[in-house]
Amino acid sequence: MQGGDRCDADLDRGLRGVMPGGRASAGEAVAWAERLGVPLLEAYPDGPGVALVAEAPPALQILGRKAPGPVRLDFTDPRLQRRAAGTTVRRDPLARAVGLHRRPGTAVVDATAGLGRDGWILAHLGARVAWVEASPTLAVLLRGALDRAANEPGLSATAQRLALHPGDLRQVLGELPAAEREVVYLDPMYPSGTTRGGVGREAQALRQLHGGTAGATDGELLAAAREHATRQVVVKRPQRAHPVDGPAPARSVPGRAIRFDIYAPA
Ligand SMILES: C[S@@+](CC[C@H](N)C(=O)[O-])C[C@H]1O[C@@H](n2cnc3c(N)ncnc32)[C@H](O)[C@@H]1O
Known part of the structure; x- marks a missing residue:
């Protein structure tokens, strides 16, 4: 089963977009943005909310001036x-x-x-x-x-x-x-x-x-x-x-x- 297909699409109201990152391909960022129904970002918008950073491993970045660093979902951590x-x-x-x-x-x-x-x-x-x-x-x-x-x-x-x-x-x-x-x-x-x-x-x-x-x-x-x-x-x-x-x-x-x-x- 593919991740996301049976999820509640309205749930992630705070996801503002996907930001292409360093080591992931630009194509991957485009695919995630399309799949999650959010824009591909060129710059981080002001808060509130989060951006999905398409790098390897991917990260959630809280938006806003005093935001803490990225949160990665990575079991090799x-x-x-x-x-x-x-x-x-x-x-x-x-x-x-x-x-x-x-x-x-x-x-x-x-x-x-x-x-x-x-x-x-x-x-x-x-x-x-x-x-x-x-x-x-x-x-x-x-x-x-x-x-x-x-x-x-x-x-x-x-x-x-x-x-x-x-x-x-x-x-x-x-x-x-x-x-x-x-x-x-x-x-x-x-x-x-x-x-x-x-x-x-x-x-x-x-x-x-x-x-x-x-x-x-x-x-x-x-x-x-x-x-x-x-x-x-x-x-x-x-x-x-x-x-x-x-x-x-x-x-x-x-x-x-x-x-x-x-x-x-x-
Ligand atoms: C506090 S987090 C769990 C953290 C987790 N124990 C860990 O170790 O990272 C709660 C999670 O439950 C999910 N969630 C909330 N309601 C749900 C539901 N009805 N069905 C499935 N997941 C749900 C949320 O999306 C959120 O990711």
Whole structure:
């Protein structure tokens, strides 16, 4: 399946255009602009919003005078590789919440894939992971990053445990075979103002790109996840935030600034 084709085209309202970059071909920038239905840029416009920079690897650039540097979706990034190398199924709170320490090879749907990092770490730790992402821009970036990782000798084994399903989780979950949705993992967009001391540039870039969930409340996403998970649902929350609207979680696994709430299927 091609990235973006089944996504919500209105979702990425903050994408202002595609900027040709250094090492990518001009043809690639034109193709992305056509595919995403945005202009090919000659100069960065003023903010708000983001530009997709067609370089290798591609980047999201927040627009505006004081904008932070670009956000890349790149699994060859040494920082991500260090994070992956430094964790284990027993140490990683998300892996424990998913139950990977008890059931190696668990099938997880990372149903709000975003920049794909949580799903990548789970796949590195042995899970079979299906990414679902409603943003056409992020689906295109995830597809490219996964293809590049699949060609890297040290990363190809992890890449082979990942598959991308562009689209809204409320539609895609029901189309996945039951064996692929043992655990459904949700990391909904943080509501503004919940992070102390400002938000990282990744979260800023996602907010500038589309600013929230694809036309659904977090409670509706939880209901869809509980309907389709065959074993459990895991929801990432800021440490002090209320659980998502709906039934109370069965239990929680604490992380550093976050926690993972665990729910039984509906
Ligand atoms: C906070 S980000 C997830 C970050 C991710 N855990 C990571 O490690 O990079 C939330 C993502 O959920 C996506 N999203 C929101 N509503 C969705 C829906 N209904 N279906 C699928 N994806 C959705 C957004 O486009 C956004 O990329």
